[in-house]
Amino acid sequence: MTTRRTVFLCGGAVAVSAVGVAAVVAHDMGSLDAFKAQTTLTRATLLQTPDIHEVLRYATLAPSGHNAQPWIFAAALDRLDIFPNPMRRTPVVDPDDHHLFVSLGCAAENLTLALAALGHPGEPSFNATNGGSIRVDMGRAKQVRSPLFDAIPKRQSTRADYDGRPVSSADLKTLAEAGSLAGVDLILITDRRQIDRISDLVIAGDTAQMGDKAFIDELRRWLRFSPREAMRTGDGLFSATTGAPILPEWLGPAAFDLTFKVKSENDKYARQLASSAGLAVFVGQKEDHEHWVQAGRAAQRFALQATALGLKHAFLNQPVEVASLRPELAGLVGLAGRRPDLVMRFGYGPDLPFSARRSVDAALRT
Ligand SMILES: Cc1cc2nc3c(=O)[nH]c(=O)nc-3n(C[C@H](O)[C@H](O)[C@H](O)COP(=O)(O)O)c2cc1C
Structure with missing residues (x-):
């Protein structure tokens, strides 16, 4: 009898402490609903x-x-x-x-x-x-x-699987018009074999980046695991915006190290590209600050037009960021010798939570 009672009491204690830990963890992380409401x-x-x-x-x-x-x-x-x-x-x-x-x-x-x-x-x-x-x-x-x-x-940049549905030629034409700007070439790709070739380059770029300690260290500094930290900083890459679980900040980096593996990341990118309706590659006509600004403007017009048409988009810039892959990407889009600026996929997909932003005052020169 005594033994049973002891066991019961111990079980109760465990249950109480588990609830206590969960409450502390939840308090520590902040609430995802509050984050979503704020953004x-x-x-x-x-x-x-x-x-x-x-x-x-x-x-x-x-x-x-x-x-x-x-x-x-x-x-x-x-x-x-x-x-x-x-x-x-x-x-x-x-x-x-x-x-x-x-x-x-x-x-x-x-x-x-x-x-x-x-x-x-x-x-x-x-x-x-x-x-x-x-x-x-x-x-x-x-x-x-x-x-x-x-x-x-x-x-929003929607880093999710899309549903594979194609985009009508009328909408593709509207997108191409929105994204065309002086000084920038926009290459729209819907051919599955060409998407697969670029998918191979994304995966090659991702593999190179994941093997680069300096890249991972820098990326880690911009990761936000809890709603509280995402709201506090107003910047960075918050896990919930990619559909990943939220975690307390003290646990996030360790969980990241355990789960962020080359194979699963590469599989994710292959899936995301296979589920997209197409790719837009932006290539400035010159390689200087002015043309990089123009490429950003063109890509933003494209992304906004996509949003207006009910489409999602996300960047996959690995073959642009890893310099040794740029020549192959440029060749694939028929612009050998030029420097590609951006790779964006688009298609129909789900809504994910919005990313946080810093206040205007924080970015205003006084
Ligand atoms: C120049 C540039 C490069 C980017 N590269 C990537 C990328 O390689 N992979 C990715 O998932 N998002 C990339 N992004 C998207 C940003 O991470 C995203 O804009 C940011 O997290 C804010 O989210 P939002 O676009 O949903 O507002 C890039 C954005 C820009 C402007």
């Missing part, structure tokens, strides 16, 4: 007719490598400038700031669309002095709300 609210409360602060909020919703958000904004009465933020570089994966300037281009495109919606149309121009920046002079005209502007808060 959705950031987008839902955007003014339909934005003021200048709001225009910058639209700009911050642009994609950026590792979600580093490497931009600084400066606002004047008649113009807005975007400067690179050297504190937000990712020097291992992006040693020559290629992705950084592409990301600035994505932000410039959002900014331009939001300014047009505000009645201040302007064309971004690149200024090569002092490390490079982008200026948009604000004109004054009728407010123009384009479907691309409306798509800004809805766009």
Whole structure:
């Protein structure tokens, strides 16, 4: 009897402590629902007719490598400038700031669309002095709300399997038109054999990156495992945005090391590419900051148009980031000798949680 009672008490103690640990862990991580509410609210409360602060909020919703958000904004009465933020570089994966300037281009495109919606149309121009920046002079005209502007808060990089459905030729034409911009070639690929060849390059790039300690160390610094940390920093790659489980920050890195393996990552990429309707490859006509900004603008227009058509997209830039693979990718898309800037897949897929963003004030030059 005594023994049974002891066992019962011990079982109760274990149960109580398990609940206690779970409560502490949950408290430590923060809540995914709170994260989703915050990131959705950031987008839902955007003014339909934005003021200048709001225009910058639209700009911050642009994609950026590792979600580093490497931009600084400066606002004047008649113009807005975007400067690179050297504190937000990712020097291992992006040693020559290629992705950084592409990301600035994505932000410039959002900014331009939001300014047009505000009645201040302007064309971004690149200024090569002092490390490079982008200026948009604000004109004054009728407010123009384009479907691309409306798509800004809805766009996300959706790193999930898609459903394999093809995209109609009419929609492919609309996408090609949206993504065409001076100084950049857009190559649209829907042929399955060509997608498979590029899939092989993505996998070769992923294998090289996963064997590179410096790459993994840098990536780890941008990973966010808990809603609390994702909300606190407002940047980085939060596991839930890829459909992965959330974890307390103290547990995340160890779980990452245990589960982040070459074979499973490569299998995931092969599956994701096989389930996509097509690929868009963006190739600047020159290899300099100005053309990288243009490539970012073209890709952002494409991504917004895809969103407006109910399509999802995600970047797969491994064959661009691993320099030794660039010549083969350029040859595959018929542009031998050029440097490819971006590889994006698209198709029909699920909604995933949105990524976090830093506040406008955090990115505003004072
Ligand atoms: C230049 C550039 C390179 C990127 N490269 C990759 C990539 O190789 N793989 C990936 O999954 N996402 C890539 N991304 C997407 C970012 O990780 C993503 O934009 C960021 O996490 C914010 O998420 P969001 O686009 O859903 O707002 C890239 C984005 C940019 C602008």
